[in-house]
Amino acid sequence: MTFKPGRKGLPTHRRAFLGGGLAMGMAALGGDATAAAPASPPLAARMPDSMKTLGGADLAYGQPSVHEQAVQRLAHPSTAQTAGFAIWRTPLQHQRGIITPSGLHFSVHHNGLPDIAPDRHALMVHGLVKRPLRFDLERLLRYPMVSRIHFLECAGNSATNALSPTAMNQTLGDLAGEVSCAEWTGVPLSYLLNEAGLKEGATWVVAEGADGGSHARSLPLSALLKDGFVALYQNGERLRPSQGYPMRLFMPGWEGNVNVKWLHRLEVTDQPAYTKDESGLYAQVLDNGQIERFAFHMDVKSVITHPSGLQTLPEARGFYEIGGLAWSGHGRIAKVEVSVDGGKSWALAQLHAPVLDRAFTRFTVPWQWDGKKATLMSRATDEQGRSQPARSEWKRKYAMQSFHHYNAVQAWRVGTDGRVENVYA
């Protein structure tokens, strides 16, 4: 959805934020009364063509409207799609609600998409276990499963804002679209690990994917036993190839790359493996020169989805709903504050149910825009009291070249022409 020039509204309120119910805001919006002025409008004259013709046939697997083809995942222009890193971002500015459609879920591949026939794939559990086990898909499907609605975020999400010395004028999807939220269903890892039987010293698990990049990460055993599961379904259907078909590791709230896709083995060990991925790419340099390894949790974060970067407000003043998404790898969102004056004052946003553990939470706040320059910001706080830092604060913590786990407040500048752009504020 892009805001485009439309009909004129009637501004009725001077306060920037509207309190006391939405009806006030509604009065300011208004439908097109002039076009339908007669008490009984001539309906026949308005009968659309679609009512006069035979409709078309549907497909066995439904598709979006041909009129919505602009809503696609965004391929990162600098990455090849079949080798090394490939990045696809969710166009978050088009999403409403908390569920990201599977076709638009972000994805990062380390070596393109492997084509895996499910009947030839299996998961091995070995290492410090009493009974090494091999689970083919048919066997896994018989286990009890859990379903959870959780966000998933790439550790490198929002890298542009972390690294670029000046704010890039891009859409929200381009800037921060390596995060999505879906319903994941799978078999708790505790079932599989307990069945294999843990030997003394078992404290870590090395998870490896069956992709050409041999993507592998070490995870603490205790966390896997508590929270981890082998995901087989996403949003009610079997995982898609870009999400690790036929099975992936899922660790709620942890950075995307430890949720190993195309999972084919779990090796129980007494220490981390220091794989190439965790020793190099996903270790981050702090400002004091130390290396931050095994920083698993994604921190509390929020973004305003509408209005957002490269959108244009259709009228130079009037009612707008500011809305966005908040999430935290540590639990539920407790509150979101929104500012329209660059952080000088903040209003409490409405959180929309359901507010779920480690999931997208939708927030909104009604806004009466006076037509002057405005800087919109959102700041989320989770149930543990963690809050988003300002960009300057985040930058002070990490070395100049670091860009993982960026969760600073996102600011959008609205110009007097209604154009919205990314700014550092």
Next chain:
Amino acid sequence: MTFKPGRKGLPTHRRAFLGGGLAMGMAALGGDATAAAPASPPLAARMPDSMKTLGGADLAYGQPSVHEQAVQRLAHPSTAQTAGFAIWRTPLQHQRGIITPSGLHFSVHHNGLPDIAPDRHALMVHGLVKRPLRFDLERLLRYPMVSRIHFLECAGNSATNALSPTAMNQTLGDLAGEVSCAEWTGVPLSYLLNEAGLKEGATWVVAEGADGGSHARSLPLSALLKDGFVALYQNGERLRPSQGYPMRLFMPGWEGNVNVKWLHRLEVTDQPAYTKDESGLYAQVLDNGQIERFAFHMDVKSVITHPSGLQTLPEARGFYEIGGLAWSGHGRIAKVEVSVDGGKSWALAQLHAPVLDRAFTRFTVPWQWDGKKATLMSRATDEQGRSQPARSEWKRKYAMQSFHHYNAVQAWRVGTDGRVENVYA
């Protein structure tokens, strides 16, 4: 997912239902220990082909795996797709979790799929209003929206079980797949109707779609003001054509056909319009000869999704998770009971969070099958205390040819060969 012959499990428990934790059930399942007997299995020999080759490229709008093409919506064989009724059913037996993917959401069309360009579509609000209004899409997108996870069910769902004198041996999707659950996002109707201003006598609203079938239904104004919204998004993206693109009426918990698709006008009136759809098709004959009109709410209902019709249990005994979906048009699900002996005894199933208002609720119960004939049933009760009737009880209430609002208990017979079939029990 179809249960197919697999490896042998080791039955360890005699009780039909497993209490006291899932770990007991797990012991009965077992991975393939023999295939991985060495303490350190030779991993290199097991390296799958996908690790030795370059992966493929992805699509901007993601798609399911080519290996999952059997999971499609089921077109009702007796209905044309472009004229009259077309019915597409959700293959519920393949769904896990509570969200139905949009590509598999059930759909009933009254005249095929209209192709509607969003910039030429508008919603008119007229009739007993002070100020007739016309809302184009761009205008509607500026209004505050709500998001709700709700089931949607066709009034005629499960017609086969209602009408057929003998139980048809079909899949769950064929038998009861005109129900799905999604996250819907849109503008509350109270905003639009209050803005138009209601005149004295306003008590009903006639909603009409812009399809060639001119599908129209009358709804009580009070209910629309309380609960109704104009849905613009489904599962995070804009509505798909089969769900009414670019806008539809949504009334949580009410029979599918009142959720008018391709919505183009709402006429406020002082009485129902007795449209062809509500006077004919969606009125139902009771056993006493009276006609039941305006029966909006879908009642409490549940189905076991696994194991279900036409599946085959892979082993003649052993551990299985019985799982299914429950929902009610009157509120939340309070409990689901499961029987494996045709209704003689019942066990309380586990309800999986989130248990949402008028949404699918997932339930499971662990089952140790002794290999003998078994009849599986589920019976849901909602928070208002409404419970599913037996089929005989339901049939006594309605005339022989009636089939709407069928919510009787579904029974699956498991044969000694593991085959599952639909039975009346």
